[in-house]
Amino acid sequence: MNDEKTKTPANENVVIDGDAAPEAPPAAAPAEEASADRLRELEAQLAEFKDQYLRAHAEMENIRRRAEQEISNKSKFAVQDFAKSLLSVADNLERALMAVPPEARENDEPTKNLVVGGELTRGELLAVFDRFGVKSVEAEGKLFDPNLHQAMMEMDNPSVTAGTVLQVMQDGYVLHGRLLRPAMVTVAKGGPKPGAESPANGKAVDETA
Structure with missing residues (x-):
């Protein structure tokens, strides 16, 4: 009788030795947790940088407005001392006109012309005042x-x-x-x-x- 090789049927289950090591659990969980922590850290840093930017931007706007206001004030009030010195001129001109008697204004031609000239000068002075605020x-x-x-x-x-x-x-x-x-x-x-x-x-x- 010829020896025949023992064959394992194709559909027969293979029994694994019970002493074999079990499969290791997936190692993806710790990596995902670390990524989430890093993401939260980056988001916190981004929020902090955004807050710092907004604060710096607001401060720069305040500095710009203050600088513009200072420039405007210097322009507006540059003539302050000069204007003060002209007030006495306006006062003296007003007093001179008020000192002329009404009858002299009406009856004396030279006095009348002088008063008219003084009033024109006073009007021009007040117009200059108005032009400079x-x-x-x-x-x-x-x-x-x-x-x-x-x-x-x-x-x-x-x-x-x-x-x-x-x-x-x-x-x-x-x-x-x-x-x-x-x-x-x-x-x-x-x-x-x-x-x-x-x-x-x-x-x-x-x-x-």
């Missing part, structure tokens, strides 16, 4: 404002609100809103207080009566 302070008929007016005296006048400017003794001026010189004024006293109103008709009440 120098404006007179409103005072007469206004309530006294310590930021713009200087009270030289008080006068009894119960017919107007207390603190009303009755007379301007010397004009005040501002340069682009900045006070150059306060207006010297006479202020009313003895009248109703500012804001005091009658309940019946809403008119000011004379509390001194």
Whole structure:
């Protein structure tokens, strides 16, 4: 009898020795966790850099605005000292015109011509003031404002609100809103207080009566 080789059927399961080592678990989990940590770290750094950029940008904008404001102020107020020195010229010209008697203005031709010339000069001076931002302070008929007016005296006048400017003794001026010189004024006293109103008709009440 011929020897036949023992063959394992193709569909027969192969039994693995029980002492063989089990398969190792996948090592991808630790790597993924490290990547997630790194991503969070980078996102935190990005947020910090963005915040620093926004702060720096805001600071640069503030510096730019301050620089522009300083340049603008230097341009606006460069003539401040010169304008102050011209105020006395305007005052003297005003006094000279007011000193001319009304009859001389009307009847004396040379005096009349002199007054006309003085008024033209005064008008040109005020036009120059206006062109450079120098404006007179409103005072007469206004309530006294310590930021713009200087009270030289008080006068009894119960017919107007207390603190009303009755007379301007010397004009005040501002340069682009900045006070150059306060207006010297006479202020009313003895009248109703500012804001005091009658309940019946809403008119000011004379509390001194």
